[in-house]
Amino acid sequence: MAEGSYRANVLVCGGTNGAPSEWRLCRDDGEASGVAEVYQALVAELQHRELDNEIEVARAKSRGFCTMEPVVIIYPEGILYCQVHADDVPSLVEETLVNGRVVERLKYEEPEDYGEVPFYDEIPFYSKQKRITLRNCGLIDPENIEEYIVRGGYEALAKVITSMSSEDVIDEVKRSGLRGRGGAGFLTGLKWEFTARAPGDVKYVVCNADEGDPGAFMDRSVIEGDPHSVLEGMIICGYAVGAREGYIYCRAEYPLAIRRLEVAIAQAEAYGLLGEHILGSDFCFHLHIKEGAGAFVCGEETALLASIEGRRGEPRPRPPFPAVRGLWDKPTNLNNVKSYANVPQIILNGADWFAGIGTRRSKGTAIFALTGKVNNTGLVEVPMGITLREIIYDIGGGIPDGKAFKAVQTGGPLGGCLPAEHLDVPVDFDSLKELGAVMGSGGMIVVDEDTCMVELAKFFLTFAAAESCGKCVPYRMGGRRMLEVLTRIVEGEGKLEDLDTIREIAAGMETGSLCALGQLTPGPVMAALRYFEDEFRAHIVDHCCPALECQAFLSYYVRPDKCQGCGICARACPAEAISGGKRMIHVIDQSKCIKCGNCLAVCPSRFSAVTKVSGDSIEVPAEPVPVGEWHE
Amino acid sequence: MPRLESADELRRLREAAQQDLKIRVGTGTRIIVGMATCGIAAGAQETKQAIVEELEKLGIDADVTSVGCIGMCSKEPLVDIQQAGRPRVTYCNVHPDMVPRLIEEHLGKGHVVQEWVMGRVPDLGIGQ
Numbered sequence: 230m231a232e233g234s235y236r237a238n239v240l241v242c243g244g245t246n247g248a249p250s251e252w253r254l255c256r257d258d259g260e261a262s263g264v265a266e267v268y269q270a271l272v273a274e275l276q277h278r279e280l281d282n283e284i285e286v287a288r289a290k291s292r293g294f295c296t297m298e299p300v301v302i303i304y305p306e307g308i309l310y311c312q313v314h315a316d317d318v319p320s321l322v323e324e325t326l327v328n329g330r331v332v333e334r335l336k337y338e339e340p341e342d343y344g345e346v347p348f349y350d351e352i353p354f355y356s357k358q359k360r361i362t363l364r365n366c367g368l369i370d371p372e373n374i375e376e377y378i379v380r381g382g383y384e385a386l387a388k389v390i391t392s393m394s395s396e397d398v399i400d401e402v403k404r405s406g407l408r409g410r411g412g413a414g415f416l417t418g419l420k421w422e423f424t425a426r427a428p429g430d431v432k433y434v435v436c437n438a439d440e441g442d443p444g445a446f447m448d449r450s451v452i453e454g455d456p457h458s459v460l461e462g463m464i465i466c467g468y469a470v471g472a473r474e475g476y477i478y479c480r481a482e483y484p485l486a487i488r489r490l491e492v493a494i495a496q497a498e499a500y501g502l503l504g505e506h507i508l509g510s511d512f513c514f515h516l517h518i519k520e521g522a523g524a525f526v527c528g529e530e531t532a533l534l535a536s537i538e539g540r541r542g543e544p545r546p547r548p549p550f551p552a553v554r555g556l557w558d559k560p561t562n563l564n565n566v567k568s569y570a571n572v573p574q575i576i577l578n579g580a581d582w583f584a585g586i587g588t589r590r591s592k593g594t595a596i597f598a599l600t601g602k603v604n605n606t607g608l609v610e611v612p613m614g615i616t617l618r619e620i621i622y623d624i625g626g627g628i629p630d631g632k633a634f635k636a637v638q639t640g641g642p643l644g645g646c647l648p649a650e651h652l653d654v655p656v657d658f659d660s661l662k663e664l665g666a667v668m669g670s671g672g673m674i675v676v677d678e679d680t681c682m683v684e685l686a687k688f689f690l691t692f693a694a695a696e697s698c699g700k701c702v703p704y705r706m707g708g709r710r711m712l713e714v715l716t717r718i719v720e721g722e723g724k725l726e727d728l729d730t731i732r733e734i735a736a737g738m739e740t741g742s743l744c745a746l747g748q749l750t751p752g753p754v755m756a757a758l759r760y761f762e763d764e765f766r767a768h769i770v771d772h773c774c775p776a777l778e779c780q781a782f783l784s785y786y787v788r789p790d791k792c793q794g795c796g797i798c799a800r801a802c803p804a805e806a807i808s809g810g811k812r813m814i815h816v817i818d819q820s821k822c823i824k825c826g827n828c829l830a831v832c833p834s835r836f837s838a839v840t841k842v843s844g845d846s847i848e849v850p851a852e853p854v855p856v857g858e859w860h861e
Numbered sequence: 862m863p864r865l866e867s868a869d870e871l872r873r874l875r876e877a878a879q880q881d882l883k884i885r886v887g888t889g890t891r892i893i894v895g896m897a898t899c900g901i902a903a904g905a906q907e908t909k910q911a912i913v914e915e916l917e918k919l920g921i922d923a924d925v926t927s928v929g930c931i932g933m934c935s936k937e938p939l940v941d942i943q944q945a946g947r948p949r950v951t952y953c954n955v956h957p958d959m960v961p962r963l964i965e966e967h968l969g970k971g972h973v974v975q976e977w978v979m980g981r982v983p984d985l986g987i988g989q
Contacts, residue, residue, distance in 0.1 A: 289922065291922065292923060293944065294968070340973070342975070343973060346978050348982075367932065368931070368986055371928070379879050381875075453929050500862060508871060509866035509870075608930055608932040610932075610988065
């Protein structure tokens with residue numbers, strides 16, 4: 230913008246005002262004209278042409294184009310000229326300031342070595358991604374609504390308010406085929422339609438931002454990186470279903486997400502995009518944030534609504550579904566963060582565009598939080614139908630340290646694992662279900678050969694069992710009993726009948742639990758049993774943990790052929806179970822060993838003399854003997 | 862900021878903001894730091910502080926902004942440098958002790974630090 234009464238402002242940038250900058254000392258091109266000379270030449274030229282009342286010239290700090298200084302910037306056009314010499318000034322003034330033409334030879338030239346840097350779309354991590362929901366994440370400042378608006382933000386809302394009826398909006402969302410991104414995969418448009426058609430004047434729009442799955446951070450990233458996309462989706466939903474108020478239920482463990490939401494809501498209200506008379510229309514919609522209080526079950530829709538109402542987070546039987554009777558018994562549309570975030574793009578680009586991505590029954594893209602034993606951990610958005618192998622190997626870069634892939638856990642503690650034989654399954658809502666896994670909200674945890682599948686199942690079950698609200702017996706008791714059985718197996722006291730017991734309890738939980746939390750809790754255990762039953766049997770029958778993880782089945786030995794008698798392990802042993810002196814082969818007393826693994830951790834890698842085995846033993850001397858004197 | 866009272870006003874604001882951003886970005890240096898939880902956990906706040914201090918020390922006027930998570934969480938802190946509106950160049954795993962050399966070479970000497978660079982962000986975005 231040109232400032233004041235001038236028609237143009239010219240800034241001469243470089244160095245520090247008046248004083249030579251460090252950069253000038255570095256320059257070795259020997260150019261005699263610097264920032265000061267250019268400035269003076271400009272002042273003189275403008276005075277000479279009697280333009281000094283119309284055009285202002287000022288000095289300014291370097292803007293970081295150090296090898297290109299002196300830099301001259303002309304406003305209001307925003308033209309950047311580089312390596313301007315005092316001799317260039319007359320033609321610069323003539324061409325640009327008088328005649329409005331750009332002097333091509335003075336324009337910024339990108340350094341040559343930029344061309345060697347690959348574009349993101351050429352990098353394996355990104356080349357198979359299709360970033361629709363994440364289109365703005367990492368590109369805009371989430372605390373500046375204008376950066377969202379610059380990239381087309383709130384244009385969908387404007388389109389909806391000015392040219393679409395609520396039926397039009399619902400129809401578009403239905404035709405797009407968008408299915409709920411919280412994991413259940415119910416047709417979003419249909420849910421909106423049920424809520425719209427339910428009788429009543431007071432309705433609510435609720436966003437589930439509870440994201441309780443361990444290892445999942447998709448929703449958090451969307452809110453932290455592009456909160457307005459969620460707001461816009463919710464406002465459009467309010468318009469479509471006839472609601473005037475909405476709630477975002479965000480877990481309290483996400484303070485940054487909550488803060489970004491608060492900032493976004495305040496800015497949207499200030500700009501008239503939220504609140505009373507949105508964009509000057511009759512449509513009013515207000516949003517509130519409700520913080521969760523640490524209960525996983527509050528990610529379940531009816532427990533979530535109870536929590537907003539101030540009651541204890543407990544699910545209730547359905548029907549009636551929230552669309553008919555929800556928050557304070559009013560019709561309520563409840564969707565996941567990512568479901569709402571997709572809506573503005575569907576409105577702008579059309580249902581057909583969205584339906585053109587993905588598979589026949591799962592349209593659009595899916596966001597995964599790729600974590601665990603994989604090289605490139607992070608947040609990925611891929612079209613539905615991509616295979617697990619492509620996600621883990623092409624995008625994820627494979628398993629680190631040359632280890633072998635063992636399984637991938639999808640859907641968090643309510644999902645299931647899939648082994649290598651199913652790596653080529655195309656990922657969508659339905660295909661994974663057939664194999665005993667669940668796409669879920671998008672958590673994807675990769676494990677390798679060093680992970681014990683029994684212990685992994687127990688980890689998820691421990692979490693889920695602790696999160697039981699207690700209302701129904703199948704989950705409250707079933708979860709606990711199943712955990713007891715698994716714990717015994719992992720601690721070395723398993724019996725073969727335990728596997729049938731697990732199956733029986735699982736069947737009871739799946740059919741008898743009040744809500745999806747109880748119904749799906751056996752998922753990880755059953756999937757582990759389905760694909761890795763041999764590991765369970767190894768624990769029970771052979772007293773062995775093939776992945777060398779379960780402490781009860783491990784033995785640590787000092788390898789007599791490798792030990793050099795440095796003594797580090799003996800000093801590190803908290804149980805004083807290792808004997809041996811300098812240059813003596815050390816020996817671990819198995820009766821004293823507490824299996825802490827310290828010795829393995831501290832043995833210098835050039836010796837690698839400590840080994841852990843399971844269900845096996847190695848020959849070692851009964852007493853420490855001098856190094857080199859052990860022969861098997 | 863005045864309330865927008867119509868879709869037309871939104872459109873005009875968008876156009877004005879686009880133009881304003883284009884000029885602001887096109888006439889300067891922008892340094893963009895990933896500031897989602899993944900970035901912060903990796904130390905992005907310290908990195909951003911180091912950048913601000915280094916720019917202050919060298920007397921350089923650059924626009925330092927925060928953004929959300931661009932997806933490569935394992936490479937955070939991520940720092941992008943964008944000059945004169947050209948595609949942003951992303952540097953990965955940028956810790957505070959790397960900042961002086963980064964500023965000196967990229968801004969001071971005008972070339973990319975090849976061993977730390979990861980990629981260039983296309984103008985329209987990634988994976989569109």
